[in-house]
Amino acid sequence: MKRPLWIKHINQLATLKSSQLGPRTKASMSDLGIIKDGSIWIEDGLIQAVGTTDELKQLYRNNQHNVDIIDATDHLVTPGLVDPHTHVVYGGSREKEFELRLNGASYMDIMSAGGGIHATTKMTREATEEDLIEQTIKRLDSFLEHGVTTIEAKSGYGLNLETERKQLNVIKKLQQLHPIDLVPTFMGAHAVPAEYKGKEDHYANLLINEMLPIIENENLAEFIDVFCEKDVFTVEQSKNILEAGKRFNLIPKIHADEIVCLGGAELAAEVEAISAEHLLKTTEQGMKALAITGTIGCLLPATALYLREEAANGRKMIDEGVAVAISTDCNPGSSPTTSMPLVMNLACLTMKLTPAEALTAATYNAACAIKREHMVGSIEKGKQADIVLWNVKNYQELQYRFGVNHVKTVWKKGIKVVNR
Numbered sequence: 001m002k003r004p005l006w007i008k009h010i011n012q013l014a015t016l017k018s019s020q021l022g023p024r025t026k027a028s029m030s031d032l033g034i035i036k037d038g039s040i041w042i043e044d045g046l047i048q049a050v051g052t053t054d055e056l057k058q059l060y061r062n063n064q065h066n067v068d069i070i071d072a073t074d075h076l077v078t079p080g081l082v083d084p085h086t087h088v089v090y091g092g093s094r095e096k097e098f099e100l101r102l103n104g105a106s107y108m109d110i111m112s113a114g115g116g117i118h119a120t121t122k123m124t125r126e127a128t129e130e131d132l133i134e135q136t137i138k139r140l141d142s143f144l145e146h147g148v149t150t151i152e153a154k155s156g157y158g159l160n161l162e163t164e165r166k167q168l169n170v171i172k173k174l175q176q177l178h179p180i181d182l183v184p185t186f187m188g189a190h191a192v193p194a195e196y197k198g199k200e201d202h203y204a205n206l207l208i209n210e211m212l213p214i215i216e217n218e219n220l221a222e223f224i225d226v227f228c229e230k231d232v233f234t235v236e237q238s239k240n241i242l243e244a245g246k247r248f249n250l251i252p253k254i255h256a257d258e259i260v261c262l263g264g265a266e267l268a269a270e271v272e273a274i275s276a277e278h279l280l281k282t283t284e285q286g287m288k289a290l291a292i293t294g295t296i297g298c299l300l301p302a303t304a305l306y307l308r309e310e311a312a313n314g315r316k317m318i319d320e321g322v323a324v325a326i327s328t329d330c331n332p333g334s335s336p337t338t339s340m341p342l343v344m345n346l347a348c349l350t351m352k353l354t355p356a357e358a359l360t361a362a363t364y365n366a367a368c369a370i371k372r373e374h375m376v377g378s379i380e381k382g383k384q385a386d387i388v389l390w391n392v393k394n395y396q397e398l399q400y401r402f403g404v405n406h407v408k409t410v411w412k413k414g415i416k417v418v419n420r
């Protein structure tokens with residue numbers, strides 16, 4: 001059996017333990033459960049005890065010889081970061097679109113002309129499972145190096161049964177091949193495929209009647225997501241798809257109010273989605289609807305920056321009582337990044353979150369957005385030992401020194417997976 005691991009003398013241990021049950025809102029987003037001179041005792045991949053170094057010395061006074069010890073004087077320690085919204089499984093790359101957009105083309109213009117999601121769909125359809133696994137593992141390695149230990153992963157670059165299934169099977173296989181935990185979401189409604197142009201309802205019906213039963217039968221996903229947007233899926237189509245998903249035991253999420261405000265936030269509240277994503281153009285009424293129903297606002301500040309759009313109003317959402325999570329939105333078009341630390345920096349700089357709120361949004365609230373808060377997202381007895389040791393002294397410094405990877409060591413289920 002593996003020796004216990006004791007991380008001690010942690011300058012600042014941000015446990016993210018709080019008295020608020022469920023997703024954190026308002027002032028509790030600033031409650032990081034900080035312990036000075038903190039200590040964590042880990043055995044069999046799980047956290048056995050958390051407290052001050054003196055407390056753990058006492059607790060384990062008869063057991064201090066056969067143990068691996070890390071001295072974390074001068075360091076910040078946090079839970080492993082959680083990314084609750086990624087499109088990490090895809091074929092190919094779209095760097096040419098980056099240049100096109102810098103020269104004035106819009107994201108939706110490119111998509112309407114057959115690029116964007118359609119271009120990645122073509123490359124993903126052509127890729128074998130092995131190709132996709134190889135390409136995705138590189139991105140997962142990068143996530144891990146940036147302190148991310150759990151991610152959500154969507155399909156949505158297949159837009160037909162065969163390739164949606166291929167993407168979801170790749171997610172399943174990656175669970176065995178990589179230390180990161182992946183949580184699968186079916187997003188066959190990411191776009192209307194080119195071959196169904198003008199027959200959008202046909203595609204929505206195909207998705208509901210032919211894809212969903214197989215997704216459920218083969219246990220390929222836990223969540224269902226829809227791109228509810230002008231020229232993609234209408235509010236009515238999105239509602240039908242999400243309600244159908246619920247009948248097949250999938251929990252709804254929605255890409256809402258990203259480019260045009262269609263009332264996606266209100267729809268998220270109506271269908272009892274666990275989270276609504278993007279929310280760049282959401283109105284005050286939409287924010288209130290999210291707050292009342294406890295729907296998590298999953299904000300993607302790197303995407304707004306990359307599309308050169310004004311970021312979502314995260315500050316107002318928190319003040320209105322929305323539980324906010326943040327994510328990379330890692331995808332080949334609007335956010336080709338795997339850096340959650342950068343996303344935390346951007347949440348402070350472009351959405352006016354405080355450093356503490358940004359950390360809550362990237363850990364505990366992010367775990368809630370994918371229903372993993374019982375296992376990850378905070379450092380508490382009984383949870384998975386997913387832990388990051390940072391090369392900074394406190395959480396304020398983590399957000400202050402922006403655009404730099406401060407990760408020193410990452411443990412996933414108690415095993416050291418990164419050491420820089």
Ligand SMILES: N=CN[C@@H](CCC(=O)O)C(=O)O
Nearest residue numbers: 116117227329331332333334
């Ligand atoms: N907005 C829709 N979907 C993705 C982008 C996908 C892509 O461009 O490939 C997003 O969340 O930003």
Ligand SMILES: [Zn+2]
Nearest residue numbers: 085087255329
């Ligand atoms: Zn997305």
